[in-house]
Amino acid sequence: MADLSINFAGIKSPNPFWIASGPPSNTAYQSHRAFEAGWGGVVWKTIGDPIVNVASRYSALNLGGQRMVGFNNIELISDRSPETNFREIKEVKDRWPNHAVIASLMVDTRERWHEFVKRSADCGADGIELNFGCPHGMCERGMGSAVGQNPDVAETIVGWVMEAAEIPVIVKLTPNITNVVYAARAAKRAGADAISLINTINSITNVNLDTLTPEPYVRGLSSHGGYCGPAVKPIALNMVQSCAADPEVNLPISGIGGIGNWRDAAEFIALGSLSLQVCTAVMHYGFRIVEDMNEGLSDYLDSKGYKSVAEFSGAAVKSLSDWKYLDLHYKRVARIDYDKCIGCNLCYIACEDGAHQCIDLVDSAPHGLGPGRVPGKPVPEVREEDCVGCNLCSIVCPVDDCITMVEIETGRDKMSWDDYQTRLARGEMEPLPAHP
């Protein structure tokens, strides 16, 4: 059995699954329930000077009957007093000494940061997460993403925190920024122990076409919210990998953004995360989802021969490179399995109207009938010599493994864009002909 426990910048946790700072980590009551269900850590709902919340607060993007593909909120940081929050953190730590409890903080002045950092350590928190990411409400008051979007300001404030910090400090980054790596580097320069990302993305999930006011609705108005849930995973993975691959950052990463099951988790770990934070999936299904996460991740690590999460962490980071290093001589083409093709012709129309016109509808006779294809109805056929190998048909095909992308041996040596430019400059080759 693989070891799921982690040591994240000095924060020890029995497994890498933490409740992200948000509504599920609002109280001691919830933290107890989370740990009972099997979570390894809790990042407390952000503590700061008390705020007041509105009703309503959440909205969602549903897609094709699937609920909460994306999720949006305009809830602010904790509306409970710092005293209550710190007292409850102590209570949780007393009962769960081997689990990770991290205090998420958001205040404004240097003095207040010093005070809150000290109070976090005093109540027994294992670490501190700095909320530099909240994109709604608090940023209007110069906090949250207003800090995270300005690396210089972020660096200054991390500096203030480090002056007082005796426990590990994680800086939570906002994705509402041109290049998240600059923010990560700022955290590093200021001495932070780790980073976590991503926070939520500015969003409006939808407009009610009857009232013309979006949800969440607050007496005639809505407000720009923070977007999360399954839909943001690709954005989060991109940013996590970018930070993991950057030699200047070189900090432990807590991955956040659309994680709902062990597979998502494994992908975040593969791209450089060590701990994982989950909020939306818990808001959808409750703390119980962690059981499958722990089991699935453990089974996966075992099946691949990894002994620990740390050993697996970052295993896929190097599988990404700049575009200019990709092989221009690599060829793959789409191939249709006529024993599986049901004849929906989605591949045909996608290629015809949306890609490179490399699929024909042809007489079905040579391909037989397959599962339920209508006799006499034309079937799609790939013109392999014209196929650019874009993947689109295999993506739209509703049947698993019906269209596969097959590697074609071209007999040509690898040549990247970089190589190409070099050879052109040296006069070693003629320019490649433009696509007709």
Added chain:
Amino acid sequence: MPIQPLLDAETAARNMAEKAPRYTPQEALIEANRCLFCFDAPCIMACPTGIDIPSFIKKIANKNPVASARTILTANVLGASCARVCPTDVLCEAACVVLDLEGDPVKIGRLQRYATDYVFEHHIDVLHAPAEKNGKKVAVLGAGPAGLGCAAELAQLGYEVTVFDKKKAGGGLNTYGIAYYKMRPQISLDEVKMIEGLGVKFRYGVEIGKDISVADLEKNCDAIFLGLGLGGANRLGIPGEDLPEVVDALEFIEWIRTRPLHEVPVGRRVAVLGCGNTAIDAVTQSKRLGAEVATIIYRRGEDDMPAYEFEYELAKNDGATFHFHTIPTEVLSENGHVKALRLARTEVRDGKMHVVPGSGWIEEFDLVLKAVGQEKQTAVLTKLFHGLKLDAKGRVEHNPETMATAIAKVFVGGDCANGGREVVNAVAEGKKAARGINAMLTKQKVAGPVQPSRHGSKDGATGSGFNHPIRVPELLAAMAQ
């Protein structure tokens, strides 16, 4: 004993509840999202009216049932009744690719019902006739599905259309001859009302050749459409056939559709002769209205019956019993009322059916429903329309594209042209005839249906079932041989 109603109103209503109730909006959304939105979808090829099925389902998924109904009703003006009575198991849903992917097709019929119900319930007109008529008049004989299909299409093309029918209301078999648990008569009447809204005039209680002469019609109209359907049930040719409790199955179904359910007389022991889909409708409804025994009597075997498999299953589930290879030889009576049937076994020898000698027995029944096929209107048609040509099976000969008959200006569609097929075939033929009439009178063809979900297909409209409807189970069976 004369037969009488057997159930109280509440029980009868419960037993005759709709087989496939309307989807809730959420059910419709879930089901609509199962559709893959195929390009050049096979379901369209299997629909005789060529409804753009993927498009109408997409519109349900996108929460626009009005646009969905517009797509449906533009292709098939009786889309609401077809949603209920079409044998989707052998038509569109048999061609659905999701059937092959998941083992369960998209429920096209029920989605079609959802969308069409929406516009009927909200009184939204999605079809429109031009404000200015083209000055040409067409008489449509028969207010059944073929006549309605023809009339609605002509009205939308600007014609002045009058529909004549001998019944008291329009809709034909949709109003009078469909199993109650499949469709309520009101749906059919609502469809007629919608077609009235297109400016079509209806004259009921009119018999051609009696109340109005063909010569008058020919003089006053630019074209005539024959949608007269079929005649009464075939004769059995056995003693006792004219007893009061030997009833045409379609007449029994008409009782159900025109009287309160608890006032429909039904036998305690009902024999249904024949094993087509009308026989199934009769036997299941007999059971549901309280018959203790309802038995199909069929001279051939289980594998030969013309009824669809799903109809057979329904009848078995309703507790109907089946006597295969059995033939009635006499209806026995007591005091002038049906008491029993004398039955005999049949067998096929040398390719011919024979009664097995000495195999006779008597079984008690108090109601005998004849579902052994309907007569063709051969005599009526040829007497009224001199020069009309009928084929060997009594069907009016016609051009399959224009539905023109041997007589100039006379067009045909529906059961009297095809010998008795589905409602959806009748609507399609009526519509084809309307286009044939228009082509004749304007020297211009109406463009074939262009379905958005097939936009960009190389063969234009030819893949649509409106031109060449397919039945996938039959194609597969033919290939297997």
